[in-house]
């Protein structure tokens with residue numbers, strides 16, 4: 174028996190080696206072709222540079238375009254050089270024999286008779302899939318770009334609906350060496366032949382191999398194992414709004430990132446530099462920002478934390494749940510409108526205007542000034558843009574007082590007199606100084622700072638916020654720095670205040686530029702492609718496509734802020750209502766609908782949890798039942814056989830020596846570090862964030878401490894969730910936040926309870942019992 178097993182293993186190994194050899198041969202051909210292409214690109218650049226010496230503006234423009242294109246090409250080839258070939262599909266003969274632009278047949282369904290009556294078939298076409306497409310000298314595809322239509326079956330095919338695909342292979346390589354292959358059979362019932370031999374099958378499939386890998390502090394792309402339901406979202410047409418819901422770990426973030434790469438591929442002209450991805454936290458931004466470059470899209474997409482959307486301001490502070498609720502709510506809009514107008518009266522606004530015109534002293538008193546201000550502020554126009562109107566009404570009032578209007582009956586002479594009166598007054602220093610003080614140009618930060626005064630904010634927020642909210646908001650605004658909610662308020666204030674038009678600063682021209690026409694070309698020569706894309710993105714205030722990740726957390730005020738950046742955009746919105754940390758879900762949904770307007774929506778649901786093993790998903794589903802009764806958890810795709818571990822800090826229940834929370838958590842984190850190869854996350858209630866960092870000091874950088882709200886979107890090989898009750902009690906949405914905390918681990922979960930968690934004899938806290 175043992176001998177037979179040994180023989181089988183040896184046979185499998187030699188088959189595996191042979192198949193690795195087959196793929197190695199293909200990869201060698203691809204590299205050879207790539208080298209040829211790189212030489213071509215270098216030649217192009219050299220050649221273009223030489224012709225640039227001709228010196229006429231026309232030739233320079235042509236040179237620039239060529240250098241740019243060749244540079245882009247070279248850059249991409251270099252980027253993709255590592256590990257860019259990852260997949261292969263073996264296909265039956267297709268229905269209509271139409272070829273796509275990359276030379277591959279695009280038929281999805283098999284042709285009549287492709288499968289014979291005795292369930293045998295021949296493989297008619299084999300396609301290799303990679304991060305970019307490569308054609309051989311005869312324009313036959315060596316590698317198909319993963320986003321090309323011909324590559325779709327690699328992702329869409331399933332055993333239930335296989336289409337033409339018989340075998341789907343994932344190839345893992347490092348540099349120029351193929352390391353392994355993993356196959357999924359899409360038509361297991363079929364005996365298929367390739368080149369006269371039966372099609373060999375290796376391994377248990379790529380998805381499981383990918384999911385079992387240790388996690389690091391940066392997300393990996395999933396390009397080799399995108400699943401059918403995810404692929405539908407990634408390739409959905411960009412029209413209007415693509416709306417994606419799915420539970421934790423269903424790949425929403427991964428899908429959003431791959432979709433950005435797909436849109437760029439589909440319509441680069443439209444989307445290059447014009448896609449914005451809004452992420453909830455800077456932690457999630459740094460976790461995900463490596464994915465697009467790994468897909469060959471360096472610097473083309475702006476990934477911004479929601480607290481960094483306003484230039485010149487960065488969220489570094491947190492608000493308590495009740496303060497956040499007041500600041501993020503739609504009610505805040507009214508408060509800000511009042512504050513923007515009320516802020517004009519700050520800074521000891523002058524109560525009297527005195528000027529001398531036409532040899533007379535003229536004076537406007539407080540009442541008159543008040544009436545004028547009131548009159549100007551009547552509409553909804555941006556406050557800073559109303560200054561010219563205020564100036565005009567002041568002059569009208571002074572003119573009326575001067576009696577100038579009665580001096581001439583001839584309208585032309587009267588108009589002349591009036592204009593010289595205006596000139597007289599407005600060139601007077603006292604008038605200029607008055608206007609600057611009485612109608613200053615307001616900045617969002619100044620208005621927000623004005624709201625830090627309780628009494629003043631109380632006035633602005635009368636009958637909108639309750640006294641407790643006023644006190645809390647004012648207190649929070651006194652701090653040095655901004656919270657994520659302040660950023661949306663600053664953005665709203667910018668819209669309410671407006672920016673007065675300023676004369677455009679012209680770039681100083683080098684006289685030589687004018688001679689050669691080089692001026693236009695300089696930016697391209699001086700900046701790298703990436704720098705240019707980043708600059709364009711930074712200068713942009715509106716985008717062609719906006720992707721919102723973790724959309725369930727976006728507050729009404731934040732929806733307004735994001736909406737302003739995508740007024741003419743198409744949208745992709747991904748989220749999970751069950752993970753929402755925002756208390757008033759309906760209010761946020763209404764704000765979202767306002768931001769999206771009447772654009773039609775296309776809805777998708779992702780149903781499979783790729784992150785958590787079944788053992789952890791099942792525990793989390795108990796909290797889901799409390800947080801959102803009636804909603805269903807996504808089904809976990811794998812199981813590890815390792816049940817969650819429960820530990821209490823109370824003596825008696827614990828196997829852990831010592832009873833302090835700090836000690837227990839540290840021990841448990843160390844234990845998990847021993848058991849997993851990758852990362853360990855320790856999730857605590859927000860109020861414990863800082864102490865938790867100290868608990869873990871010295872354990873190394875594989876372990877991190879996180880407040881419950883910071884854990885959003887992230888994942889670790891193992892997690893320690895500290896005191897479920899503390900997390901749940903911290904805010905009205907606390908149970909949903911706890912659900913997020915419990916769904917971060919890819920392998921192991923430990924729950925540490927304190928007394929407040931009321932653990933039972935086995936250490937299971939009250940909230941996690943059946």
Ligand SMILES: Nc1ncnc2c1ncn2[C@@H]1O[C@H](COP(=O)(O)OP(=O)(O)OP(=O)(O)O)[C@@H](O)[C@H]1O
Nearest residue numbers: 383395398399400421422423424425426427783886
């Ligand atoms: N098709 C796939 N192949 C391999 N890994 C996948 C696939 N889909 C998702 N994953 C992995 O599953 C994990 C969860 O994905 P992701 O973070 O995108 O989920 P999510 O829906 O955004 O989760 P959450 O709502 O909890 O933030 C990631 O490690 C991701 O790489």
